[in-house]
Each structure stands twice: as structure tokens, then as C-alpha cells.
Amino acid sequence: MTSYALFLGCTIPARQPHYEISARKSLAELGIELIDLAGMTCCGPAPVQSIDLETSLSVAAYNITLAEEAGLNIVTLCTGCFESLAMTNTMLKKNKLLKEKVNRILSNAGREFKGNVEVRHYMQVLINDVGLHQLKKCVSKSLAGLKVASFSGCHALRPSGLLKLDDPERPHIFDDLIEALGAKSVWYRNKLKCCGGLLRGYADDVALAIAREKIVNTTKASADCIATLCPFCFLTLDMGQILMKSAYHEEHSMPILHYSELLSLSLGMNPRELALDFHKIKVDKVLDKLGYVQSVSTTT
């Protein structure tokens, strides 16, 4: 069994228990042990980088030291957390002066960054530790017939020089993982383009206009749902469709599912165990297509 320190971040426990439960259940089923460490805080993501880069690096490094102490590599479910922790980890390992500077800051809290663990997105854990071959073997309820529009989120891919997860212009890992479950990953216009999520709160209208494009483009491609890997993209696209009603007088009903939810379903888990009622946009269409008779999700 492979063990990781689970870095949950802020948004998942605060807003998306359906993401957390499906990720915990499916990873456990695939032989990945997730260990919850005490003391972890916010990762120091883009909004903190915007305020002060040095703070962002120090906060991220502080969290990494907790995993170092436990002797565990980190796995993240949130693409934002992945970017901030992986970027910091790479930068501090590469740059001795920067590491010394951050360690002077961390010493105030009695911590030291050593640089002896790795930070991984759970997509990497699935592809490297479990492997596509094994994953396919574990699928007991194939998602055959389901057309999925993949959207990994920007910070899984970019800045690619520091994250090194996949090709930033022609990524395929996420699509491979979707197809391993039996579903079809469909092409849609501007697939790699941002969801606009980070502009929410400063320019809501601009953020919503960017999110709308993704909903329109995936609808045109006849996708049954969009698969996400990031709670922020999820929020922007799921809640966003509710906001589009009043902003554009448009009715959209594109189900947004976290990859871990699709994975859990394909491993044969009962949809009722997956807290799907936390979705703003009903996922019934997807469940119907997969042959579940009863409606298990409600709109809020």
C-alpha cells in the first residue's frame, strides 16, 4: 500500500464534501492510503501570491515541512494547492539562497524546510502509482457510452516548467484517466482555456463570461458532463450556471463532476454514498445514462 499525506486545502472541506468523500473512497479502494496530518493550513495559493510572494512560499513551505516530519509525500486534490505546493517545493529545492531565506522565516515557527518529499496531484498518483492498466482492471461498472469533456484546470498544467505534470499545449494524462473508466473524452473548442475562477470576487461579470464559454463549448460538443480536478473550477462552472440564469437569461444544465466521482461510480460505488446532492446542477442525466434507475441527487 502506498501512503500519502493528504493535503485537503480550504475549499474542499468548506464547500465540497462530495469531492472529499469520493476521493477518499476511490483512492482507498485502489490501495492508496491517505493520512491526515494535524496543523496543515491554507497552501498560500494565487490570491496569497498576489498579496506577497514571500508569504506564499513560506506558508507552502511550512505545510511541506509537516509532511517531511511525517516522512510522507504529499497528495493534493485541489489543483490550486498542487500548484502552490509543487511550485514552492521545486523552487526551494533548486534555489539554495531562497531556501535559506524561507528557512529564516520558518525558524520563527520552529520549522525547517529540508526538501526531501514530493508533492503530487492525485492525477499523478493514479497514473504512476496505480497505473492505467491496473485502473482499467479495477473498473467494475464501466462508464461506456458517457461523453466526458475533460477540464483539468490551469494550475495542473501551468507553469509547466515548475509543475512538470503534462504537456501544457497537448496534455493527455487526464483524458487517458477518463477513458480508462470506459468513458469517451470528447474534444471541445478552447478546451485548455481557463475557467475564469480566480477573477470571482474582483470582476464577477468577466469571470462568468469566461465560464459561460466553457459551458457553451462543451454543450456544442454534446458532452454529457464536464470532469474537473479542482474545487475552484468546479465551483465556477457548477454555481456559475445558476448565475448565468440571471446574468444572461439562459438555462444551462451541464453536469459538472469531479473525476473522483466518476472514478467512484466506475468502481461500483453506490451514488447514494457520494453526497451528490451538494451539486448545484443535477447529475441525474449522467446517472440515467449509466443505468441507475432512481434519482439520487436534488437541486438546491
Add this chain to the structure above:
Amino acid sequence: MAGMEKEELTNLQFSKEIKEHMGGETITSCYQCGTCASSCPVAKITERFNPRNVIRLALLGDRKKVLLGDAIWLCSSCYNCQERCPQEVEITDIIYVLRNISMKEGNMPNIYSEFAAGLLKEGRIVPMSKFLEKKRSDIGLPPLKPADVYSLRKILAATGFDKILQRKEEKVSL
């Protein structure tokens, strides 16, 4: 002539200031080709933001327009421009630098003060919902391990993060 030279020196001063910050080092490599603007998801939607123009204004030394303007807050941090820049200008990172400088001078959009306050108070930029914390066991989730806010605050004091928020508050009360 003397006036022009002086103006040029003032202009250069701003790019020099940016280059001294981590992430700002590459700004002077920009030759204004516009690959960034054509890769930008925000520039396609609104005229309020154009990454090429932000870099241009910064290079021309228009410190006030850049730091007090609306544009630097409209980057969605997607890094598309930075990936594609033929001159390897780290555009997204430069925008972070510009935001850092502007915030140090007390210009903090409200959403950022909310994030900062959450970080200082709870160690989380998105506050934990009491409702969901109680509901965790019903859903089958283990109890949430508490954040070490005490250690975090020591780090935030050492980087001066708490002071940045104070500066904004002072500016608002003026």
C-alpha cells in the same frame, strides 16, 4: 534634451524596481509581439485587460497608471501567456510582482482583504463552514484536523503579511 534624459531615467527606474523582485527579472526582454494578448482568456472578453499593454506601460515607466489602475487585478493567473512568450518573459509572474508592489502601498481590492483576514484569523482563505464541519460524520468523512494558526501567525508576522493588511486599513480610514 536634459528633460528627456531625466524622463528616460525615471522610466527605467520602474522596470529596474520590477526586476529586483523575484519573478520580475525578465520584463525587459519583452519586444511587444502580442502573443500574450492573443493567448489571454480575459483580453478576449474585456478591454479592461491586455497583458501586452500592462508590460508596455510598466516598461514606459507609467508607475501610477500601472499600480493604481484596474488592469493588474484582471489577470486570471492561467499562465497561458507565460507558456507561449517567445522571449520567455514571465508575464504572469510580473503581474504578481506588480500586485505585490501595489498592495505594499496600500492598494488592496476588497476580495484580497477578505482572503488575508481569513488567513490571519483561521489559517484558511475560505472559512470553514460550521454546518459542514458538523455534517462530516453523517457523510462518512473523518473529523477535520485543526489548522495550526499559532505557528502560521508567527510566519505571517515574519514576512510582514499582517502589516500589509494594516496598511490597507489605514489607507481606507484616511
